[in-house]
Amino acid sequence: xxxxxxxxxxxxxxxxxxxxxxxxxxxxxxxxxxxxxxxxxxxxxxxxxxxxxxxxxxxxxxxxxxxxxxxxxxxxxxxxxxxxxxxxxxxxxxxxxxxxxxxxxxxxxxxxxx
Amino acid sequence: xxxxxxxxxxxxxxxxxxxxxxxxxxxxxxxxxxxxxxxxxxxxxxxxxxxxxxxxxxxxxxxxxxxxxxxxxxxxxxxxxxxxxxxxxxxxxxxxxxxxxxxxxxxxxxxxxxx
Numbered sequence: 001x002x003x004x005x006x007x008x009x010x011x012x013x014x015x016x017x018x019x020x021x022x023x024x025x026x027x028x029x030x031x032x033x034x035x036x037x038x039x040x041x042x043x044x045x046x047x048x049x050x051x052x053x054x055x056x057x058x059x060x061x062x063x064x065x066x067x068x069x070x071x072x073x074x075x076x077x078x079x080x081x082x083x084x085x086x087x088x089x090x091x092x093x094x095x096x097x098x099x100x101x102x103x104x105x106x107x108x109x110x111x112x113x114x
Numbered sequence: 115x116x117x118x119x120x121x122x123x124x125x126x127x128x129x130x131x132x133x134x135x136x137x138x139x140x141x142x143x144x145x146x147x148x149x150x151x152x153x154x155x156x157x158x159x160x161x162x163x164x165x166x167x168x169x170x171x172x173x174x175x176x177x178x179x180x181x182x183x184x185x186x187x188x189x190x191x192x193x194x195x196x197x198x199x200x201x202x203x204x205x206x207x208x209x210x211x212x213x214x215x216x217x218x219x220x221x222x223x224x225x226x227x228x229x
Binding site for chain 2: 004006031032034036041042043044045046049051089091093099100101102103104105106107
């Protein structure tokens, strides 16, 4: 059973604050690490797919880093806005015989207060 | 629209009834995935298809759960003799294929409540 953990479980920040959260995953049999943002009443939206150790990806004010040797990824949001409020999910892909199968963490619920 | 479409959005059924959930993937997407999300948890993998072939069904919780994608496009997830523990959000996702590390594109989900 693959163990994907996210921390913290929830986070409250003020508008303008920068924040970050963590996803930890097995360091063996790594194929890819996905990040998704899931706003209430909407569908999960893909943010990043990360595949290489040391990868850094950026999309606007959101960026992510990847360390496959130690099994963690950080997601950073610079200058949080109320519209960033959502659940942020990471998902691990071990490849092998089931390339498409994603194992999700439980998510980090971010609330940005105006 | 161009996204993944799921129907119905909400489904209420009595324990013991059969239900069928539909997923219309993005046109041209080869891979299709089903996930189950219980309250307060992340989505859990149920099964996935590459075209019409069901390559992995290791996440289906029991033989009451059955998925098909007969023509390699629309997929149906069927749950027979529903139980209260089947209450969850069922998410469908599609991707260009499962080998190239493309993101999965999700539908809005079907919220299933078993009374």
